[in-house]
Amino acid sequence: MANKLPRKDVVIIGLGWTGSILANELTDEGLDVIAIERGPWRDAPTEFPPNYAQDELRYRIRHELFLRPDQMTFTFRNKMDQTALPIRTWGAFMPPNGVGGGGVHWNAETWRFLPSDFVLRSHLTERYGASFLPQDMTIQDWGVTFDELEPHYDAFEYLCGTCGTAGNLKGQIQEGGNPFEGPRSRPYPNPAQKQGFGHMLWAKAAKELGYKPFPQPSGNMSQAYRNPLGVRLGPCTYCGFCEWFGCGNYSKASPQTTILPVLIRKSNFEARDNSEVTKINLDRSGNHATSVTFVDADGAEWEQPADLVLLCAYSMFNVQLLFQSKIGQPYDPNANTGVIGRNFTHQTMSSVDGFFDKAKFNFNPFIASGAIGMCIDEFNGDNFDHGPLGFVGGGYLGQVQTNGRPIETTPVPNGTPRWGAKWKSAVRDYYLSSLKGGSIHASMYSYRDVYLDLDPTYKDRFGRPLMRMTIDFHENELKAATYLTDKYAEIVKAMGASQVDKSPRKGPYDMTKYQTTHLNGGAIMGTDPKTSAINRYLQSWDVPNLFVIGANAFPQNAGYNPTGTVGALAFWSAKAIREQYLKNPGPLVHA
Amino acid sequence: MLHRRDLLSGTALFLLSGISARASILKGALPWVPNGGSPPEPIKPGPWHFFTGDEARAMEAIADRIIPADAETPGGSDAGCAVYLDRQLAGPYGRQEGLYIRPPFMKGTKQQGPQFEGGYSKLYRDGLAALDKACKAKYSGRSFAELPDDNKDEVLRGLEGSDFKLEGADGKQFFEQLLKDIQQGFFADPIYGGNRDMCAWKMIGFPGARYNYLDWIDRHNERFPLPPVSLAGRIDWTPKAH
Numbered sequence: 001m002a003n004k005l006p007r008k009d010v011v012i013i014g015l016g017w018t019g020s021i022l023a024n025e026l027t028d029e030g031l032d033v034i035a036i037e038r039g040p041w042r043d044a045p046t047e048f049p050p051n052y053a054q055d056e057l058r059y060r061i062r063h064e065l066f067l068r069p070d071q072m073t074f075t076f077r078n079k080m081d082q083t084a085l086p087i088r089t090w091g092a093f094m095p096p097n098g099v100g101g102g103g104v105h106w107n108a109e110t111w112r113f114l115p116s117d118f119v120l121r122s123h124l125t126e127r128y129g130a131s132f133l134p135q136d137m138t139i140q141d142w143g144v145t146f147d148e149l150e151p152h153y154d155a156f157e158y159l160c161g162t163c164g165t166a167g168n169l170k171g172q173i174q175e176g177g178n179p180f181e182g183p184r185s186r187p188y189p190n191p192a193q194k195q196g197f198g199h200m201l202w203a204k205a206a207k208e209l210g211y212k213p214f215p216q217p218s219g220n221m222s223q224a225y226r227n228p229l230g231v232r233l234g235p236c237t238y239c240g241f242c243e244w245f246g247c248g249n250y251s252k253a254s255p256q257t258t259i260l261p262v263l264i265r266k267s268n269f270e271a272r273d274n275s276e277v278t279k280i281n282l283d284r285s286g287n288h289a290t291s292v293t294f295v296d297a298d299g300a301e302w303e304q305p306a307d308l309v310l311l312c313a314y315s316m317f318n319v320q321l322l323f324q325s326k327i328g329q330p331y332d333p334n335a336n337t338g339v340i341g342r343n344f345t346h347q348t349m350s351s352v353d354g355f356f357d358k359a360k361f362n363f364n365p366f367i368a369s370g371a372i373g374m375c376i377d378e379f380n381g382d383n384f385d386h387g388p389l390g391f392v393g394g395g396y397l398g399q400v401q402t403n404g405r406p407i408e409t410t411p412v413p414n415g416t417p418r419w420g421a422k423w424k425s426a427v428r429d430y431y432l433s434s435l436k437g438g439s440i441h442a443s444m445y446s447y448r449d450v451y452l453d454l455d456p457t458y459k460d461r462f463g464r465p466l467m468r469m470t471i472d473f474h475e476n477e478l479k480a481a482t483y484l485t486d487k488y489a490e491i492v493k494a495m496g497a498s499q500v501d502k503s504p505r506k507g508p509y510d511m512t513k514y515q516t517t518h519l520n521g522g523a524i525m526g527t528d529p530k531t532s533a534i535n536r537y538l539q540s541w542d543v544p545n546l547f548v549i550g551a552n553a554f555p556q557n558a559g560y561n562p563t564g565t566v567g568a569l570a571f572w573s574a575k576a577i578r579e580q581y582l583k584n585p586g587p588l589v590h591a
Numbered sequence: 592m593l594h595r596r597d598l599l600s601g602t603a604l605f606l607l608s609g610i611s612a613r614a615s616i617l618k619g620a621l622p623w624v625p626n627g628g629s630p631p632e633p634i635k636p637g638p639w640h641f642f643t644g645d646e647a648r649a650m651e652a653i654a655d656r657i658i659p660a661d662a663e664t665p666g667g668s669d670a671g672c673a674v675y676l677d678r679q680l681a682g683p684y685g686r687q688e689g690l691y692i693r694p695p696f697m698k699g700t701k702q703q704g705p706q707f708e709g710g711y712s713k714l715y716r717d718g719l720a721a722l723d724k725a726c727k728a729k730y731s732g733r734s735f736a737e738l739p740d741d742n743k744d745e746v747l748r749g750l751e752g753s754d755f756k757l758e759g760a761d762g763k764q765f766f767e768q769l770l771k772d773i774q775q776g777f778f779a780d781p782i783y784g785g786n787r788d789m790c791a792w793k794m795i796g797f798p799g800a801r802y803n804y805l806d807w808i809d810r811h812n813e814r815f816p817l818p819p820v821s822l823a824g825r826i827d828w829t830p831k832a833h
Contacts (some may be wrong), residue, residue: 041615041622043621043623045625045628046623046627046628049628051822052630054799054800054801054802054822055631055780055800055822056778056779057775057779057780057783058631061775062684063689068688068689068690069689069690070690070691070692071689077703082700083697085697085699085703085706086691087691088690088692088705089691099617194808194809196808200811235805237802237803237804238803238804238805238807239801239803240804241802248802260621261621264618264621265619265620267619269618270617271616271617272616273615273617274613274614274615296614297612297614298614362812362813362814363812364815366797366815367804367807367808367815406792406795406797407775407778410778418751419656419747419774420656420744424658424659425661428664428794428795431797432795432796432814457695459693508700508702512701512702512704
């Protein structure tokens with residue numbers, strides 16, 4: 001029997017980026033808010049102080065700051081006729097755990113999606129005709145536009161202190177920025193970070209080929225910054241231990257470095273860590289949430305009643321908790337009905353390694369930050385004519401090398417043996433004079449047979465079914481990967497590389513090969529409850545006092561890192577709750 | 592400040608566990624305690640923790656073929672790769688801590704990732720026993736460590752290419768794990784037992800656990816001049832023991 005706690009106005013499930021933003025906005029409104037977080041409290045002095053944060057084995061290889069699969073994992077298969085097996089150790093992606101969520105150990109690449117990304121199906125249909133899209137591609141418009149989200153992108157960037165060069169200020173194209181971006185209302189809060197030799201050499205070659213390179217928008221600080229909440233971040237030291245690691249310098253935007261010091265002092269806020277929400281409880285009508293049940297690290301079960309429930313965990317865990325709580329109709333790919341689990345996507349990452357003459361090139365790859373680098377956007381979204389190419393989608397190309405950590409980053413040219421004397425001398429010869437994994441960060445659009453549901457066999461530690469991922473690459477994405485990788489390789493060749501090794505993404509989708517942790521969709525936003533789980537304000541169609549806030553809302557994935565858009569959606573949803581929902585609790589959109 | 596002796600006392604343990612494992616209520620202030628973290632424990636030299644004598648001999652021989660010694664840099668065994676792996680297998684890695692190990696174990700596609708039962712310690716125990724057995728059968732009673740280098744390389748290439756079969760163990764899978772673990776030990780911080788005296792970092796020019804390159808981000812195409820530092824500092828910083 002659960003111990004019942006006193007009622008709160010709002011219960012937030014998960015205290016990462018979206019949970020922290022919503023908690024701060026709603027406590028400002030005077031509401032009594034509790035956040036319940038599955039993992040532990042995390043901060044620089046307790047988890048990653050600068051005297052041992054730079055430990056590649058502990059953090060990168062052994063996954064110290066991540067969720068452990070014995071606490072929660074998923075099963076996976078490529079095709080609907082296969083038997084899914086459990087992910088026993090992380091590979092293709094790495095789910096977060098603990099206060100701050102993925103915000104603790106992300107790179108801090110802070111992008112905005114393109115205006116056309118938000119109206120994808122209408123845009124592509126208008127430009128190329130409906131028959132241009134593959135039959136089983138299930139892309140949709142978001143139900144929210146770039147212009148509506150712009151003030152909220154801005155709020156997230158100023159919260160984070162994002163460093164970058166504007167490319168489009170109120171419609172005026174700016175030199176040195178991304179000319180393809182949607183119009184922004186004001187410049188980035190901080191100038192772009194500095195760049196290393198490899199990043200600048202790549203940008204020079206890209207420019208000579210006629211492209212318009214610009215610095216990647218970064219949440220690693222180019223200078224000291226005080227955000228609108230009064231929280232301060234220090235300048236990034238380019239230590240080369242950023243993504244997968246926590247920042248010991250308070251230089252990377254995270255809930256800890258931007259919101260939590262203010263939020264925690266509010267008398268109408270509290271958080272519980274090491275406490276996993278196992279269910280959202282509904283009343284007898286099935287369309288009103290009454291409480292959440294959670295289990296603490298000692299196994300004690302608690303019930304937290306609240307008027308408003310905000311599901312703010314990592315995208316896939318949001319979907320999983322909807323399944324476990326039986327909220328919304330599960331998606332059935334055969335009948336093409338239902339919404340929970342539908343339009344699940346990941347990313348299509350490809351890469352190019354460049355090897356250079358060591359007498360002439362010294363890149364010092366260990367001097368870098370998580371979101372350093374120079375990029376071009378000529379081949380992202382619909383910034384180029386897909387008509388003759390026979391595919392849709394794309395991605396940014398960037399020389400965004402973040403590290404020279406030697407377990408991960410000791411590349412050798414193709415054709416080198418994997419061990420022995422030749423391997424060893426190639427490692428020595430190329431460590432300082434190679435560029436690894438140039439990023440081709442491409443979209444993955446949604447398909448009828450890529451989805452989430454509950455596994456029939458494997459169980460979690462509470463005896464509940466694991467969530468099952470059915471996911472494979474489709475021809476459209478693989479064609480795009482080949483095209484973009486060839487474009488990228490031309491730039492590396494122009495830099496003067498003596499060997500250029502291309503690795504376009506190939507199928508089948510492989511759980512053992514890391515891509516990104518940008519798994520999206522599964523409980524998507526939209527305008528029609530038949531094809532979306534949540535409305536344009538991220539409010540559940542079925543349970544109006546439940547909002548589901550995260551990348552689960554993306555109807556398909558664009559060719560960018562998702563966190564900027566996740567942050568913007570969090571502020572957008574918070575505004576709707578503050579200005580509309582609280583005045584008149586109930587559905588904000590009538591279907 | 593907490594001293595080492597205090598760490599062993601009940602109070603300090605309570606503080607540490609209060610942060611890391613028990614559920615707690617966070618309210619009013621950030622839950623900060625001085626020196627509340629868990630610094631890494633450098634391995635201690637000494638006898639093998641996981642490997643038997645025979646296993647250790649085979650591991651050192653393997654490490655020396657994966658990473659052979661050359662004029663400037665020691666080979667895998669002198670670099671400490673077998674010691675590294677011994678301590679890893681005796682610790683959380685060998686025990687599969689944190690991994691999902693619920694049955695059923697079924698053979699899947701390559702894309703579905705590792706599905707074997709028993710974890711890495713069993714993989715090594717079975718693999719090393721099967722390796723010596725197979726070597727003795729093929730090379731007139733000699734174990735892997737007793738073979739000339741050419742034969743050792745032949746065996747490893749055979750495992751890599753699935754041509755050299757082991758009895759009761761998946762030779763290819765064993766080889767892939769060996770390769771990954773030995774190279775990781777070579778490049779990890781020396782506190783874990785490999786990369787002795789930062790030999791791998793010196794070989795490639797990686798400055799190690801330094802944390803500030805603000806003065807260097809603008810110095811393009813220049814060789815970084817400072818030697819590497821480990822999480823445990825440098826040998827020449829440590830006063831000689833009396």
